Amino acid sequence: MSQFPQAVSFRSNAAGALNDSSLRAAMRHATTTFGKKRVDAIGNNPFEEWREKASEIRTDVLNNLDEYVEMFSQNATRAGAVVHRAKDSVNACEIVASLLKDHRAYKVVKSKSMITEEIHLNAYLEKNGVKVVETDLGEYIIQIAGETPSHIIVPAIHKSRQQVGRLFCDKLGCSYSEDPESLTKTARTILREEFLSAPAAISGSNFAIAETGSISLFTNEGNGRMVTTLPPLHIAVTAIEKILPKVSDLALFMRLLPRSATGQVLTSYFSLITGSRKEGESTGSRHFHIILLDNGRSEILRGDCKDILKCIRCGACMNVCPVYGMIGGHAYDSTYPGPMGVILSSVLNGLDRAHPLLDASTLCGACADVCPVKVPLPKLINRLREIKVERGLSPELETIGMAGFGVAAKYHELFELGQRAASYVWPLLSLVDKQTIDRLPKPASKSLKRRVL
Amino acid sequence: MRAQLFATCLVDTFYPETGEAVIKLLRHFGVDVIFPREQTCCGKPPNSAGYAKQARKAAEHFISVFKSPDPVIVPSGSCASMVKNHYPEMFHDNLRLFQAARDLSARTFELTQFLVHELKAHQRGFTGSGKITYHSSCQLTRELGVREEPLTLLRSIEGAEFCPMPSADRCCGFGGVFMGKLPEVSMALADDKLDNILDSGADTVTGCDHGCLMNISDAIRRRGAHVDVKHIAVILAEGLK
Numbered sequence: 086m087s088q089f090p091q092a093v094s095f096r097s098n099a100a101g102a103l104n105d106s107s108l109r110a111a112m113r114h115a116t117t118t119f120g121k122k123r124v125d126a127i128g129n130n131p132f133e134e135w136r137e138k139a140s141e142i143r144t145d146v147l148n149n150l151d152e153y154v155e156m157f158s159q160n161a162t163r164a165g166a167v168v169h170r171a172k173d174s175v176n177a178c179e180i181v182a183s184l185l186k187d188h189r190a191y192k193v194v195k196s197k198s199m200i201t202e203e204i205h206l207n208a209y210l211e212k213n214g215v216k217v218v219e220t221d222l223g224e225y226i227i228q229i230a231g232e233t234p235s236h237i238i239v240p241a242i243h244k245s246r247q248q249v250g251r252l253f254c255d256k257l258g259c260s261y262s263e264d265p266e267s268l269t270k271t272a273r274t275i276l277r278e279e280f281l282s283a284p285a286a287i288s289g290s291n292f293a294i295a296e297t298g299s300i301s302l303f304t305n306e307g308n309g310r311m312v313t314t315l316p317p318l319h320i321a322v323t324a325i326e327k328i329l330p331k332v333s334d335l336a337l338f339m340r341l342l343p344r345s346a347t348g349q350v351l352t353s354y355f356s357l358i359t360g361s362r363k364e365g366e367s368t369g370s371r372h373f374h375i376i377l378l379d380n381g382r383s384e385i386l387r388g389d390c391k392d393i394l395k396c397i398r399c400g401a402c403m404n405v406c407p408v409y410g411m412i413g414g415h416a417y418d419s420t421y422p423g424p425m426g427v428i429l430s431s432v433l434n435g436l437d438r439a440h441p442l443l444d445a446s447t448l449c450g451a452c453a454d455v456c457p458v459k460v461p462l463p464k465l466i467n468r469l470r471e472i473k474v475e476r477g478l479s480p481e482l483e484t485i486g487m488a489g490f491g492v493a494a495k496y497h498e499l500f501e502l503g504q505r506a507a508s509y510v511w512p513l514l515s516l517v518d519k520q521t522i523d524r525l526p527k528p529a530s531k532s533l534k535r536r537v538l
Numbered sequence: 539m540r541a542q543l544f545a546t547c548l549v550d551t552f553y554p555e556t557g558e559a560v561i562k563l564l565r566h567f568g569v570d571v572i573f574p575r576e577q578t579c580c581g582k583p584p585n586s587a588g589y590a591k592q593a594r595k596a597a598e599h600f601i602s603v604f605k606s607p608d609p610v611i612v613p614s615g616s617c618a619s620m621v622k623n624h625y626p627e628m629f630h631d632n633l634r635l636f637q638a639a640r641d642l643s644a645r646t647f648e649l650t651q652f653l654v655h656e657l658k659a660h661q662r663g664f665t666g667s668g669k670i671t672y673h674s675s676c677q678l679t680r681e682l683g684v685r686e687e688p689l690t691l692l693r694s695i696e697g698a699e700f701c702p703m704p705s706a707d708r709c710c711g712f713g714g715v716f717m718g719k720l721p722e723v724s725m726a727l728a729d730d731k732l733d734n735i736l737d738s739g740a741d742t743v744t745g746c747d748h749g750c751l752m753n754i755s756d757a758i759r760r761r762g763a764h765v766d767v768k769h770i771a772v773i774l775a776e777g778l779k
Contacts, residue, residue, distance in 0.1 A: 100722040407709040411726050444720055447713025447727075448586055450680035470588025479588070483715075487584050491592030495599045500578040504551050521718040524725075524756040526552050533550040533557035538575050 095441035098416035099408075108243050108413050115242045116403075116410040122348020123401060123455070130340070139341055140459035143395035146328050147386060153295045153328045154377060161298025164360030166373045168298075174204035177378050181206060181287065181320055182213050184374055188318045190215070190285035194276075196302065196309040197221035198289025199237050199398060200322050200378060203420045203433070206287070217287075218279045220308040225272055229256045235414030237421060238346045238400040243413045276308065286312040286370065290323040291397070292338060293375075296331045299359040300375065303342055303352040310356055319370035321358075324378050326386075326394040332357075338397065341457040345399035385432045389472070390465050393428045395458045402452035402462055408445045417442055424452040424462045431469050440478045443470050482517065504532050540570040541609045541652070544600075546617045547579040548748045549769075556748065559775035560613045560649060566778050567657040576603045580612075582620040587715040590628075597625050601638050609656070610646045613771050614747050615678020616714075618648035623681050648678060649771060650687040650746055660690045664777035666698035671740035672770075673731065673754065674707040675747040688746055688770055695777055703738035712753035728757035735765055742766040744773055 102108055146153055158168045171177035185193065193210065195201065195217060207217045207228075219228040223240040227233065230252055234240030241249070250263040259271050288309060290300035300321050302309040313319050329338060335357075343349040362369035385394060403409040403423025414422035419430035419439065427446065431439040443466060452462040473479060493500045507514075508528040515522045541564060545557040564571050581596025600621065604610050612618040625639040653659040672692055678684045685707075692700050711717070711727025731754055735743045743765055745751050755767045 096720060096722075099720055103722050103726050407711065407727050408720070408723055411723050443588075444716065447676070447709045447711065447716045447724075449676035449709035449713065451676075451709065454680060467586060467588065470586075471590045472588075474588040474590070483587070487587065487589040487592050490579075490584060491589070491595045494578045494581060494592065494596035497576045497578050500547075507551065518718060520721050524717070524721070524753070526752065526755070528551050529554045531554065533545050533554035534573075534575060536554050536558065537561065537573060 091438050093418045093438060093441050095416065095418070095444060098418060099412045099445075102412035102416045107245055107248070109411070111243055111245050112410055112413050115236075115239065116405070119239075119348055119404040123344060123404065124348075126344040126348045126350050135337060135341055136457050136459055139337055139457055140395065142329065142334055142337070143397070143458045146330065147326065147391060147394055150325065150328070150386060153330060154325050156295040157293055157298055157328055158377070159298070160296065161360070161375055164298045165363065166298060166360050166375050169374060169376045171376050171378045171380070173380050174378075177204050177322060177376050177380070178206055178209040180376055181322070182210060182215070184318070184320055185210070185215055185285055188285060188372070190318060192216040192218065192279075192283050193285045193287050194218050194220050194279050194283040194312050194316065195224070195286070196288040196304065196312040197224050197240065198287070198322065199234070199420065200289045200324050201287060202234060203324075203380065204322070204378065206322070218276070218283070220276050220279065220306075220312060221304070222269060222272055222306060222308075225276065226252065229253075233415070233420075235422065236400060236403060237398050237423075237426075243415065280308075280311040280315050283316045285318040285320065286316040287320050287322065288313055290321050290327060291342065292329045292335065293323050293327050294330075294332050294335070294357075295328050297359055299332070299357050301335065301358070302356040303339075303354070304356070305347075305349075305353045307354055310354055313356060313358055313370065314368045317370060318372045318374075319358075319361075320374045320376065322376045322378060324380070325382055327397075342397060342399055345401040345455065345457040381433055388432065389468050390428055390432050392460050393425065393432065393465055395460050396425050396429070397458055398425075399457055401455040401457065405451040405455050407447065407449060407451065417445070424466070425460065428462065428465045428469065436469070436473055436476060436478055440473045443473055501532070501534065504528065539568060539656075540572060541611050542572045542574060542604055542606065544577055544580070544604065544610055544612045544617070544621075545573070546612065546614045546748070548752070549613060552752070553748050553769065556613060556769040556771055559769070559771040560611070562775045563653070563659075563771055563778070564611065566775075567653070567659055567662075569657070572606075572608065574603050580617045580620045582617055583714050585620065585624060586713075594628055597628055597639070598635065601625070601635065601642055604642060605638070607645065609652065610642065611649055611652050612646060613649040613769065614749070615648050615675045615682055615684060616747055616749060618646060618651075619677040619681040621646045648682055648684055648746065650691055651682070651684055653774070654687040654690055659774070660694040662779060664691070664695040664774055665779060666695040666773065666777040668742055669699045669701045669738075669740040670695070670742045670744055670773065671701045671703045671735055671738035672706060673703070673710060673735070673743060673745040673750055675745055675750045676707070676709050678746050679707050684746070691770065691774060692744070695773070698777075701738040701740040703734040703740070703743075705734055708734070710750045710753050712747075712749045714749065717753060724753065725757065725760070728753050729761070732757040732761060732763060732765075736763065740765070742768055742773070744768050744770045746770050
């Protein structure tokens with residue numbers, strides 16, 4: 086039991102997830118497939134060289150973030166967008182709601198965006214009488230299921246097609262099918278109507294380009310393009326750190342993002358949106374607003390976990406994480422799951438809530454191997470564990486044990502005494518943690534030192 | 539050649555026969571093995587659990603025990619990486635200890651690294667029998683970059699068949715304190731590892747880290763599978779020519 090009531094019940098969530106056999110099967114299938122496709126898509130390309138360069142660019146952005154944000158704002162404004170700065174979630178939600186109100190828009194279509202998940206925008210808008218329609222198929226599935234994304238790229242990764250079939254049958258009143266094509270057609274018919282009628286749209290942004298004030302979207306379903314071109318009002322919400330300095334930087338990140346995310350060489354659609362619709366143009370929103378969200382990031386930039394802001398949200402770390410692959414994203418009970426999520430949740434939501442998530446790593450390092458921008462994920466998790474200990478958020482018995490260990494590590498006589506004692510009192514240790522003790526061998530009757538010295 | 543053995547606390551306490559195998563192995567290849575009595579633990583467990591102070595105490599002690607310039611041999615990838623990679627990072631505030639840690643780092647070897655690169659043990663070869671599969675432990679592979687050395691040694695065993703397992707470098711779910719923090723997930727990962735071991739068709743699984751092998755042994759025990767678990771040092775020491 087955690088002594089912090091607001092803390093995520095991670096261990097019991099994880100244990101619960103392990104008992105869900107259809108979740109286990111879906112996760113196994115999805116993470117294996119993405120892992121394999123990623124390796125194929127990288128092929129013989131100079132991945133190390135790419136990610137070294139990408140890491141340099143992202144580090145430069147973070148080191149000069151204020152200037153890049155300023156440059157982005159000026160250029161976006163010049164191109165005809167209206168730029169808003171939001172200090173936190175509530176502030177961002179309020180800006181969106183007031184823009185919708187100004188435009189008398191009571192329905193919005195959305196393309197997939199994790200940042201709006203982070204600020205819980207949908208719930209806020211629904212509360213304010215706005216109907217929100219998610220148009221990414223995965224997001225649409227979890228929206229009608231009343232769930233949250235369990236993966237940052239593949240929100241419905243935890244669902245089998247049979248489950249989706251039943252869900253559509255229940256919620257949309259169509260006849261049961263588990264054929265992905267027919268399910269997609271059902272959603273498409275409904276969503277097409279929404280695209281054509283919606284007065285407003287909300288999107289995120291994969292990268293914001295400082296040089297031109299553009300936002301960019303990588304999508305596979307075409308919904309992103311519909312959302313950002315059909316409705317007269319388009320609101321893009323983006324976190325301040327998602328800036329790239331130049332349009333030409335996209336060439337590199339375009340090689341890295343789809344390969345790392347879904348194992349694609351390129352996504353089916355890529356949009357670069359600069360300003361609102363201009364004279365003589367036939368597509369694009371007439372009113373284009375960009376909300377630059379801080380939500381604690383300026384503070385994170387000054388701390389030990391700054392490097393997590395290099396993250397480009399590809400999800401490669403979760404696809405290879407043994408823990409995530411076993412339990413899925415919902416067990417983390419946080420917007421962002423997996424290795425990057427453990428770190429981002431800790432710094433965004435605070436350790437009082439997120440500290441149990443720090444257990445979600447064997448520090449195996451598989452995530453660091455695949456990260457396209459070289460975020461030192463295990464190092465950051467380890468650093469956060471140190472902060473957790475410093476803040477006294479660790480279990481009392483563990484702290485006492487480790488303090489004892491610290492003394493014994495310095496005095497070998499004491500260490501040897503401990504070893505000898507262990508071989509006698511081993512059964513007693515079961516009283517402390519039977520489950521773990523039962524999985525360990527008993528200490529040898531004679532240690533190596535006693536055998537050979 | 540002289541070398542110092544850091545047996546690791548796991549081997550010293552739970553698996554002394556592995557320590558004896560390491561000594562036998564090194565002596566066979568002409569190494570004069572020193573086994574300093576004052577050694578305790580490298581500090582990896584507190585380090586990965588976030589107890590930096592305790593890890594640092596262990597590291598300072600280690601540095602003082604292994605101060606002689608002879609190479610230090612460690613029969614564990616994670617302990618060797620602790621000394622080689624993490625020690626120098628721990629002392630940025632103390633020049634003397636930082637230099638000592640760097641010097642120690644340069645002369646610390648994981649056992650199979652030393653056997654292959656310094657002693658060319660694979661060239662003389664070993665004898666053995668049966669089918670052996672190999673689990674590639676995480677810190678050994680990703681932090682030390684030791685991928686081929688254990689395979690080179692295993693392939694040099696005459697009479698034994700090396701049977702690779704699928705996803706050999708996937709974490710077994712041990713993870714030090716992880717094993718106790720998320721036991722259900724740890725066991726599920728070990729179960730997956732065991733499936734891969736069984737898929738290899740081998741009768742023995744080996745590796746370079748007793749932490750992982752301990753976790754794998756538990757999965758085998760729970761399922762009643764017929765697979766032997768042996769540290770690579772034991773297999774090699776049994777097959778000395």
